[in-house]
Amino acid sequence: MSRARVEDKLAVDKFDVDREVHIQVDGDICKACEEHYCVYVCPADCYKLGEGHVTYSYEGCLECGSCRIACRRGAIEWTLPRAGFGVCFEYG
Amino acid sequence: MQQKFDAIVVGGGPAGCACSYRMAQSGLQVLLVERGKFAGAKNMWGGAFFGPTLNELIPDFWKEAPIERFIARQKLSFLSGEDCLSLEFAAPRFSKPPYNGFIALRSRFDRWLAAKVEQAGGIVAAGLQADDLLWDGGRVMGIRAGGDELPADVVIACDGVNSLLAQKAKLRGELRPGEVKQGVKEVLELPREVIEKRFGLAGEEGLAWQFVGGFTRGVPGGAFIYTNRSSLSVGVVVALKELMEKGIKANDLLEDFKEHPAVAGLLGGGKLVEYSAHLIPVSGMEMVPKLYTDGFLVAGDAAAFVVGTGLILEGANFAVASGVAAAETTIRAKERGDFSTRSLACYQKLLEESFILRDLRTYKKAPSFLNNPRIYTVYPELACEVAGQVFTSDGRPRKRTWDLLRAAMKDRVSIWQLASDLMRAKGAI
Numbered sequence: 001m002s003r004a005r006v007e008d009k010l011a012v013d014k015f016d017v018d019r020e021v022h023i024q025v026d027g028d029i030c031k032a033c034e035e036h037y038c039v040y041v042c043p044a045d046c047y048k049l050g051e052g053h054v055t056y057s058y059e060g061c062l063e064c065g066s067c068r069i070a071c072r073r074g075a076i077e078w079t080l081p082r083a084g085f086g087v088c089f090e091y092g
Numbered sequence: 093m094q095q096k097f098d099a100i101v102v103g104g105g106p107a108g109c110a111c112s113y114r115m116a117q118s119g120l121q122v123l124l125v126e127r128g129k130f131a132g133a134k135n136m137w138g139g140a141f142f143g144p145t146l147n148e149l150i151p152d153f154w155k156e157a158p159i160e161r162f163i164a165r166q167k168l169s170f171l172s173g174e175d176c177l178s179l180e181f182a183a184p185r186f187s188k189p190p191y192n193g194f195i196a197l198r199s200r201f202d203r204w205l206a207a208k209v210e211q212a213g214g215i216v217a218a219g220l221q222a223d224d225l226l227w228d229g230g231r232v233m234g235i236r237a238g239g240d241e242l243p244a245d246v247v248i249a250c251d252g253v254n255s256l257l258a259q260k261a262k263l264r265g266e267l268r269p270g271e272v273k274q275g276v277k278e279v280l281e282l283p284r285e286v287i288e289k290r291f292g293l294a295g296e297e298g299l300a301w302q303f304v305g306g307f308t309r310g311v312p313g314g315a316f317i318y319t320n321r322s323s324l325s326v327g328v329v330v331a332l333k334e335l336m337e338k339g340i341k342a343n344d345l346l347e348d349f350k351e352h353p354a355v356a357g358l359l360g361g362g363k364l365v366e367y368s369a370h371l372i373p374v375s376g377m378e379m380v381p382k383l384y385t386d387g388f389l390v391a392g393d394a395a396a397f398v399v400g401t402g403l404i405l406e407g408a409n410f411a412v413a414s415g416v417a418a419a420e421t422t423i424r425a426k427e428r429g430d431f432s433t434r435s436l437a438c439y440q441k442l443l444e445e446s447f448i449l450r451d452l453r454t455y456k457k458a459p460s461f462l463n464n465p466r467i468y469t470v471y472p473e474l475a476c477e478v479a480g481q482v483f484t485s486d487g488r489p490r491k492r493t494w495d496l497l498r499a500a501m502k503d504r505v506s507i508w509q510l511a512s513d514l515m516r517a518k519g520a521i
Contacts, residue, residue: 003347009278009367016129037336043276043343043369062369063134065254066274069267070336080256083127083221083238091279091323091366092136092198 006045010060018085022078023058023067029075030054037070062087097123099422100235100244102222102257104131105198106141106408107392108250109205110149111415116214118423123244124209125237127221132202135252136277136368139318139325140195140300141408147190149416150208154191158200160320161298162186163193168403169354171305172476176354187297195298195318197279197325222251225260231386231432232261245431246422248389250415253371255394263390264381269333271375271396273313276342277327280362284322290358291319302403303355305472307348309340310465315349317358324362326350329372329405331463342369372407374400377456383443384436389418399451401458401521402467410448417442461520466505466513474500 023046031053038047044060047067063086068078080086101112104126112124128134140163146153154162164187169178186192206216217237226234226241234243235257249257253272258264291299303315313330328346335342350359373379373396380396383389391397392411399406421439425431443449477500482493491499501510 003351004364006343006367009343009364012364013367035336040335040339040341041274041332043274043341045343062367064274064369064371065267066272066332066369066371068254069269069272070332080127080221084129084219086134087368088129088133089136089199089366089368091325092132092200092202092368 006043007060010044013060014088014090015059016085016088017059018081020082021058022081022086023056023061024077025054025056026075026077029073033073033075035072037072038067038076041066041070096234097121097242097244098426099123099246099248100125100242101248101250102235103250103252103392103394104128104206104216104218105135105202105250105252105392105411106205107394107411107415108248109202109209109415110146110412111248111250111391111419112209112214112216113205113212114149114416114419115422116209116212119213120423120426122209122214123242124206124214124216125220125222125235126206126216126218128218130203130218131206131216132199135198135202136275136370137198137408138275138277138316138327138329138405139197139320140193142193142406143191145409145412145416149412152190154189154194156204158196158204160195160197161293161296162191163195163300164293164297165299167299167301169301169303170472170475171303171307171352171354172473173306174353175476175480176352177475177479193300195300195320195325197320222257225257225388232388246387246389246425246436248391248418248422249394250392250411251394253373253393253396255390258381258390258394261385261388263383263385263388267371267373269336270331271373271379272332272371273329273374274332274335274342274369275327275329275372276346276369277325277367278346278364279320279323279325279366280359281323281365282362286361287319287322287324293319303349304402304468306469307352308345308468309338310469311335311338311340311345312463312465312468314468315346317355323365324359326359332371372405373398374459376400376459377452378459380452384433384439386433386436387431389421389436389439391415391418397448397452399455399458400462401455402462403521410451413446413448414443417446417448455521457516457520461516464513464516466509470504473504
């Protein structure tokens, strides 16, 4: 079995992506960060380490809340997507 | 102002549904608010729960609930390198009604539970988010949801591990990374006959299988396989703090686990149909918040009612039981017409009397014991190495098992560390 990538796994999940963004990252705090904990704890790879700084997306968020508590610098503002939006598990 | 409810329950998981069901059953006006499109849409777990608590609330629930399989066998395996040493428990009584444990998929199971709430006369409002609490001084008066103010005598927060409502009620602070584990899971579809053949199951029998070993790279936690009817739930549950400190992704550990020779063959041909993740509150008694205030109660994961001992990780049962205790408290408060902190203190008393706070106290040292990295690296290695030598005949003279163990311990763990770990295990689990 070849190692599956997270983005391929997310492709089978059902999402109703809201136009309203539910993850906000403070770029200034983020630039000064050296640990990039968000990159490791996000099971959906919403945070990616680019050239020394983190880029993020919210569309594939599995709503676990890990990033919110892992970022100790307070750069991430993670809220729940609006009701009815976001991931919709069919198995769970 | 809208119609005033006797109780508003936030969150359509096992805690919220059990709570709503019990209150609706006794004639209270209940509103269950769920942010997902339906109850269960945002919910996941490993896959198994113990039945007796739910069976008390809904007798013979398993006859109508969307259960995948009942747990006929429990298995624990230690993985080291390519080796695997397993311990399995089977008892014929587990395969007879009313059964002991069940395997289910939350999206379907919670949806069914919420339908039971409606049958009992409760109102389920799915696709509605509880954004905030309504206050009158220091007393909770209801919730703000979807732009509306919804008043109630009591609000019960069953909104899960991230419970924003318990935070807004100032009963608890922000979660800390050391208090939670991250669960990451795949559901792999396979024909029913293939699952039954590979895992040696007949009819509705199911297997709950736990794994510990080197595949978590020293991160406290393990992996699981639960056999659904025609799919497998496969995942890892690992400590968030250590993922951060070591710079490891849970998905990489899951992929390593799936590649282990003892596992790969069982999953072969499985078609991925869902990938999900969730946090689990695992710090036990230490992280249980204050459980009530004026007009407000907290139950389930929101109250961190989870017990983990390494052998078991039990939360759904606690969710149902705490939901019922919150319901009983509200029913009594309604009879008295008093929803003050003093009146709701009954909740604490019911929890103290039940297995919930008793079990959490019994295992209060388990969370720190389970942070010992040797449990996940050294001991699975020792077990597999000794077993490997015992079961090998290579023409060389044999050694007694104790001497094999001492040789395997060399450079890994001292006899004093082993003795100390055993003593800690005795006091913790």
